[in-house]
Amino acid sequence: MPQGHGPFDQIFSEAFGTRFESLARWSRRALVVLAVVLVLALAACYWWFHPAINLGSRQVWTWIIAVAALAAGGLWVASLRSSSRSALLRRLMVVPASVVAAFVLGVLLGQPFIPGNAERYASVLTTTEGTFAEDIEEVDYSEVPVIDRDSAIILGNRAMGSIPEYVSQFEIADTYSQINYQGRPVRVSPLAYADLFKWLSNRDTGIPAYVLVDMASQETQVVRLERPIMYSDSEPLARNVDRHVQLRYPTYLFDQKSFELDEDGNPWWVYPVQRRTIGLFDGTTIARVVLVDACTGETEDYAIEDCPAWVDRAYPADLIIEQYNWSGAYSGGWLNSWLGQQGVVRTTPGTNGELGYNYLAQGEDIYLYSGVSSVTADSSNVGFILVNQRTGESHYYPVAGATEDSAMASAEGQVQNLGYQSTFPLLLNVAGQPTYFMSLKDDAGLVKMYAMINVEQYQTVATGSTVAECQEAYLDMMADAGVLGEDEAAAASDKRDVEGVVETIAQAVVDGNSHFYVTLVGDDAIYDFALPGMLEIVTYQPGDAISFTCTESDRVMTVTSLGERDEADAPTDPDGTAIEGTAETPPQEGQEG
Numbered sequence: 001m002p003q004g005h006g007p008f009d010q011i012f013s014e015a016f017g018t019r020f021e022s023l024a025r026w027s028r029r030a031l032v033v034l035a036v037v038l039v040l041a042l043a044a045c046y047w048w049f050h051p052a053i054n055l056g057s058r059q060v061w062t063w064i065i066a067v068a069a070l071a072a073g074g075l076w077v078a079s080l081r082s083s084s085r086s087a088l089l090r091r092l093m094v095v096p097a098s099v100v101a102a103f104v105l106g107v108l109l110g111q112p113f114i115p116g117n118a119e120r121y122a123s124v125l126t127t128t129e130g131t132f133a134e135d136i137e138e139v140d141y142s143e144v145p146v147i148d149r150d151s152a153i154i155l156g157n158r159a160m161g162s163i164p165e166y167v168s169q170f171e172i173a174d175t176y177s178q179i180n181y182q183g184r185p186v187r188v189s190p191l192a193y194a195d196l197f198k199w200l201s202n203r204d205t206g207i208p209a210y211v212l213v214d215m216a217s218q219e220t221q222v223v224r225l226e227r228p229i230m231y232s233d234s235e236p237l238a239r240n241v242d243r244h245v246q247l248r249y250p251t252y253l254f255d256q257k258s259f260e261l262d263e264d265g266n267p268w269w270v271y272p273v274q275r276r277t278i279g280l281f282d283g284t285t286i287a288r289v290v291l292v293d294a295c296t297g298e299t300e301d302y303a304i305e306d307c308p309a310w311v312d313r314a315y316p317a318d319l320i321i322e323q324y325n326w327s328g329a330y331s332g333g334w335l336n337s338w339l340g341q342q343g344v345v346r347t348t349p350g351t352n353g354e355l356g357y358n359y360l361a362q363g364e365d366i367y368l369y370s371g372v373s374s375v376t377a378d379s380s381n382v383g384f385i386l387v388n389q390r391t392g393e394s395h396y397y398p399v400a401g402a403t404e405d406s407a408m409a410s411a412e413g414q415v416q417n418l419g420y421q422s423t424f425p426l427l428l429n430v431a432g433q434p435t436y437f438m439s440l441k442d443d444a445g446l447v448k449m450y451a452m453i454n455v456e457q458y459q460t461v462a463t464g465s466t467v468a469e470c471q472e473a474y475l476d477m478m479a480d481a482g483v484l485g486e487d488e489a490a491a492a493s494d495k496r497d498v499e500g501v502v503e504t505i506a507q508a509v510v511d512g513n514s515h516f517y518v519t520l521v522g523d524d525a526i527y528d529f530a531l532p533g534m535l536e537i538v539t540y541q542p543g544d545a546i547s548f549t550c551t552e553s554d555r556v557m558t559v560t561s562l563g564e565r566d567e568a569d570a571p572t573d574p575d576g577t578a579i580e581g582t583a584e585t586p587p588q589e590g591q592e593g
Contacts, residue, residue, distance in 0.1 A: 052251065056276040065099065068096035109280065110278050113334050124277060124323050125392070128396070138429050139428040139435075143184065146215065147215055160211065166209065166222070170202075172192070173191065173192040177258040179260050179313065186212055188261055189259060190207060190232055199236065203235070210259075211223070227295040252273045257271045259294070263310050270313060272289055286315050305391075307390055309390075314389060328344060346375050348372065348373050348404055351408070356424065358426050368387045401454075401458055404436070407425050410458065415440055422440055422451065423438050435455065438452075450464055450465075454483065460481070466560075468495070468558040497548075499545075499546070501520060504518070527558075547562075
């Protein structure tokens with residue numbers, strides 16, 4: 001056998017010499033069969049794993065390096081079989097070695113310490129400063145999301161349990177994307193085949209429904225589809241939606257997909273397309289969006305600026321947080337990011353090791369919200385950001401105040417005797433004041449109370465068993481603290497006084513709490529009296545006069561306080577005599593009871 005003369009010869013001889021010498025003794029036919037098997041295996045692996053054929057993909061580089069290693073091995077075997085061309089074949093091994101060198105160089109070129117890269121990182125996400133009271137619409141409490149993802153999952157599972165013909169064959173996928181659907185904040189998730197055997201039984205008919213959870217009203221429904229979902233995560237073969245879209249666009253680098261609905265309720269998969277801006281793998285942003293019809297598999301490809309308005313999540317939340325943290329870290333240069341750290345900021349951390357952010361609905365779009373704190377002191381926020389997840393438009397609002405985890409701890413401390421846990425705060429505009437809003441859940445994950453904390457004036461916590469009750473307590477608290485004038489607090493309140501005669505009373509239990517629903521004579525509205533706060537409502541019956549204060553709503557009116565009972569308010573006969581025997585006017589002494 002020819003002897004090696006270079007560094008690659010020594011490396012290969014020491015690592016694989018015996019094995020390659022054995023291969024060199026194989027017949028030409030055996031080597032051809034081996035090559036064909038390897039090619040077929042690579043083709044099968046490509047179809048199954050479907051990496052993007054793009055030099056910006058780390059996954060595809062593992063394939064490139066593997067192929068380079070096979071090529072180097074093939075050249076070595078060929079050099080062992082041919083004495084006359086041995087030197088040339090071994091010199092050609094520089095080619096696969098240069099592939100590995102190119103990978104290492106591409107990684108290095110993306111590092112922030114490379115001159116000019118810090119400025120590139122800082123400019124990936126362009127953030128402008130905004131005015132909170134002007135940019136953020138004042139809160140509409142009928143559209144405030146009062147449950148988080150975990151609670152939405154609990155409600156979805158309950159709704160699924162009410163449809164036994166689906167439970168035996170399907171389960172709910174863990175997608176639960178939050179979107180704006182027909183002006184309402186909702187979480188939506190498709191059903192999925194329960195297991196491989198259920199897929200074999202139902203693959204021809206597809207997935208028949210998706211689950212829709214209204215984040216404000218907590219109404220949950222399983223929406224049956226006229227056209228079933230044929231392309232999903234739970235499809236293992238050709239109709240697996242990830243495989244389907246990647247093979248149709250083989251060079252696209254796809255980011256985290258989401259499941260969304262158009263305004264007609266048709267299900268779509270939304271695939272953001274990444275673009276690298278720094279080195280081979282870094283400076284990621286979103287350049288395009290591919291929409292996949294979940295029922296037919298048809299695709300639509302849009303530049304990010306042409307994305308349809310009903311799409312809510314073109315920019316994944318994790319990517320937005322990463323992009324803002326780049327600008328927060330490198331806006332003053334790379335050295336400043338770890339030495340002086342002057343002006344270096346970051347988004348606030350979440351709980352349980354997760355990123356700290358939430359979503360805010362504005363108009364047709366969903367905005368990602370996160371607090372911003374200094375890297376040198378994270379006990380308070382210096383401001384917060386709102387980023388449009390469809391367009392990537394980013395705004396920063398300088399508001400010094402409590403961090404989200406501090407607000408959560410304050411809310412939990414207010415009800416520590418009940419042991420409730422706080423959801424991650426939602427940022428609201430209440431009378432021009434940036435306000436944290438949180439739901440308080442019991443151990444079963446059910447929402448029991450609500451809390452509001454002013455971001456800047458965070459010493460006092462307002463709580464209530466309903467959103468309306470919490471709102472009124474918060475406005476009163478802000479007025480008492482001098483943050484709002486009495487006129488401002490009254491203008492921000494959506495409460496109104498109501499008087500009338502009870503027409504009907506019905507009782508219901510919602511999430512373990514009793515509610516009385518009342519209608520009045522000549523009034524089409526439905527009024528909700530929640531117990532135990534409105535306990536006196538149990539003494540009323542049809543025909544009684546009643547007065548109370550409630551909050552305005554397009555749906556059920558929530559009663560916040562019940563007026564005093566007064567004989568003068570009792571309903572009367574046409575001749576003006578008070579009706580006896582009602583709860584408003586008891587029989588007088590000397591009369592028959």
